[in-house]
Structure formats: structure tokens, C-alpha cells
Amino acid sequence: MRVADDKSDDKIKVSELYDLVVKYAKQEAIDPIRGAGRWLGFGLFAAVMISIGVVIGSLGVLRLVQTTPLGSSNAWSWLCYLITVVVCVIIGYLATSRIKRGTLEK
Numbered sequence: 001m002r003v004a005d006d007k008s009d010d011k012i013k014v015s016e017l018y019d020l021v022v023k024y025a026k027q028e029a030i031d032p033i034r035g036a037g038r039w040l041g042f043g044l045f046a047a048v049m050i051s052i053g054v055v056i057g058s059l060g061v062l063r064l065v066q067t068t069p070l071g072s073s074n075a076w077s078w079l080c081y082l083i084t085v086v087v088c089v090i091i092g093y094l095a096t097s098r099i100k101r102g103t104l105e106k
Helices: 002-066 077-097
Strands: none
Touching: 002 077
């Protein structure tokens, strides 16, 4: 009678172990992947919005520079575009300098 009880206890322990391993795998593998997907989704949305803002802002800077006396000269018309590119590079540098490594590791 005692041998039969040991076998049923072993089956219960194996099933509990299996359930524990499945729960652990979900907790440590699937949940972080879901969190990463959410993080990537928000990042993609933010990248699209920032890209639209940069294009509109760049066009605004270009139009602003073209309304100055620099824009009315045909010989110096390329300078408006150069100024716009320089402003975009400066803003890009400032934006990337604000990214901290610690926020990416969370």
C-alpha cells in the first residue's frame, strides 16, 4: 500500500515541477518579450512623429532664411540650404547627446 502512495506522490511532484517550469518560462521569457514589443511600438511611433516634426521644422527654417536678403540673391541661394542643413545637424547632435545609456538598459 505504501508503494502505491509513493508513485502517486511522485506523479504529483512531477506535475508540480512541470507547472513550475512552465510558469517560470512564461515569466522570464514571454513577459519580457511582450514588454520589449511595447517598448519598440512606442519607439517606432515616437520616431515617426519626430521625423515629421524635423521635416516640417526644416522647411520652416528654410523658408525663414529664404525671406532674408540671402534668399533674394541668385548667386547665394545655396547658402539658404547650407544654413538649413547646419541647423538640422546641430539639432540632431543635441537630440542624440541627450540619450543616456542607463535608460536603454531598463
